[in-house]
Amino acid sequence: MRRMTALALTVLVSTTAQADALSDAGGVWMRDDGNARVRIAPCGQKLCATNLWIGDTSKGEEVGDRLVMTLKPNSANAAKGSAYDPKRKLTFSMTLQVARKGLTTRGCIAGGLICKSTRWTPAQ
Incomplete structure (x- = not known):
C-alpha cells in the first residue's frame, strides 16, 4: 500500500510539474525577427498559436x-509533439522549450531532415 501511495504521489507531482511547460507557454509573444506577434492559448485539448500582428506579409x-499544436510535456520546461498549419495543410514535428526570458520552438519536416528553430520573447 505504501509503495502504491508513493507511486501515485510521484506521478501526481511529476504530472503537475510537467504541465507547467505548457501553461507557461500561454500568452502573447514576439518572434525574434520582429515580424510576428502571436497569442498562444488553449484551443480545445490542443494549444494554438494565432497571429495577432504581422509586419511584412510578403511571405504569405x-x-x-x-x-x-498537439504537445505533451517531456520535462518541466519542454513539450514535444506535432503541429498542424491549416493554411498550408502541413503537419510537422515540434518541440517547445520554455526559458526564463522566453521560449523556443523547433519544427521539423521530412523525418527531421529539415528543421527550423525560432525564439520568442514576451510581447510588451
Missing part, C-alpha cells in the same frame, strides 16, 4: 493564421 503570413 497574415493576421489570423493559426498553428494547432
